[in-house]
Amino acid sequence: MKHVSLILLMILFISCKSEAQQEEASKKFEVQKTASEWEAELTDEEYKVLREAGTEPPFSSPLNKVKEPGTFVCAACGNPLYKTKYKFDSGTGWPSFDRAIENSVVYSSDMKLGYERSELLCADCGSHLGHVFNDGPEETTGMRHCINGVALDFTPKEKS
Numbered sequence: 001m002k003h004v005s006l007i008l009l010m011i012l013f014i015s016c017k018s019e020a021q022q023e024e025a026s027k028k029f030e031v032q033k034t035a036s037e038w039e040a041e042l043t044d045e046e047y048k049v050l051r052e053a054g055t056e057p058p059f060s061s062p063l064n065k066v067k068e069p070g071t072f073v074c075a076a077c078g079n080p081l082y083k084t085k086y087k088f089d090s091g092t093g094w095p096s097f098d099r100a101i102e103n104s105v106v107y108s109s110d111m112k113l114g115y116e117r118s119e120l121l122c123a124d125c126g127s128h129l130g131h132v133f134n135d136g137p138e139e140t141t142g143m144r145h146c147i148n149g150v151a152l153d154f155t156p157k158e159k160s
């Protein structure tokens, strides 16, 4: 009996600790909104991906096809994240980039599929964007930012 309560106590301690750490992690973002505020602003699909780290079905985003010059911004807060010139055709069905605009994304890690993946979050609002892999184009950075199109809005570059 003593063992059981000790284990329970340990579990409690561990879960409290990670909750506190999560809270600390979310505090560093400039844009702070409650879940219900985000829910009111975003569509169901956007909310699921951006705020609950969901993944859109492959080949579902119209942004897969975008080739014209411009900027991809965070669909939650408008932070400029990627440029068309960083985009490449990865064949995965998700918009893919070899790099982000400097300091626009932050890296976190998740174990959702049973192994560690590096998650990409918007540096301004902490919303989930996608994941980064190291099988990108070798001739540039070697990195592949695999991004949910629903997490992005595209702003075409103004023609001068």
Ligand SMILES: [Zn+2]
Binding pocket: 074, 075, 076, 077, 078, 079, 122, 123, 124, 125, 126, 127
């Ligand atoms: Zn954002």
